[in-house]
Amino acid sequence: MNTTHIIDKLRDLGLNGMVEAVEHHATTPAFADLPFHDRLMHLLQAEAAYRDDRRLKRILKGARLKIPAAAEDIDYRAARNLDRAQMAELLTCTWVRQAENLILTGATGTGKTHLACAFGGHAARVGLTVRYYRTHQLLEDMAIAHQDGSMNRLRTAIARFDLLILDDFGLTPLTESGKHHLLDIVDARTRSASILLAGQLPFKEWHAYIDNPMVADAVLDRMLNTSHRIQLSGESMRRLTSPAR
Missing domain, CATH: 3.40.50.300 (P-loop containing nucleotide triphosphate hydrolases)
Structure with missing residues (x-):
């Protein structure tokens, strides 16, 4: 499965933070040598940070x-x-x-x-x-x-x-x-x-x-x-x- 298919599936699941991280990985050679678990953790952290940022913006807008x-x-x-x-x-x-x-x-x-x-x-x-x-x-x-x-x-x-x-x-x-x-x-x-x-x-x-x-x-x-x-x-x-x- 190529990167495009992965990104499409992540978007379907609403994992937009991970989309940005996968796109970043694809253009950054240093990530290619990381073990699977390290890359997965990076993607999960990117998703968590994306959601935290969205929540903060939503709270501040409502404030x-x-x-x-x-x-x-x-x-x-x-x-x-x-x-x-x-x-x-x-x-x-x-x-x-x-x-x-x-x-x-x-x-x-x-x-x-x-x-x-x-x-x-x-x-x-x-x-x-x-x-x-x-x-x-x-x-x-x-x-x-x-x-x-x-x-x-x-x-x-x-x-x-x-x-x-x-x-x-x-x-x-x-x-x-x-x-x-x-x-x-x-x-x-x-x-x-x-x-x-x-x-x-x-x-x-x-x-x-x-x-x-x-x-x-x-x-x-x-x-x-x-x-x-x-x-x-x-x-x-x-x-x-x-x-x-």
Whole structure:
């Protein structure tokens, strides 16, 4: 059987990573001298890498991250108040697998969104599903879904993700329905999936911001007992990273 027939059969079986590897072998003399088992292992590794890459692209597309940030690009300058040991532990993504939460707070420009997206991108790279929302956007989507009867479908869609990133928390006032939708999100994911919540508002001001004692108590109780926290500080990262004039 010639190489063309082998490639056609691999395509029929959906083994596209192996197709690329066989084509590479055919044009690279060095592979001809390898033992059968070594060549087979190379083909299997190529298929596994191809599938991992396809899965990562699919997860990142579904994540809709605002910024294509990478964990290796995180800025650890001292003024930012990032603890390297804590960051190393968080970047294992154990907290996501254990359905814990992460709260990022800090003033405007301290890099909350960039850091949130770096965590999201890193989670995707280890095979976890992620979805990014600005908080008010998701709450608006839920209000619309409540009106048009599609709430169950939206809840099901959100529940599919291992990590839900809610950015810009506290940036806009909550409507009364928004307060209950926020509790709905937090309650649905308690002990089953993770939330990364990023915003300017310090945790101690959440109760006053939610401004509904029963809802606020419920949200804070669920978040407080299952959350890691990072309080960013320092100068605006936008100013520090902008080109010199």
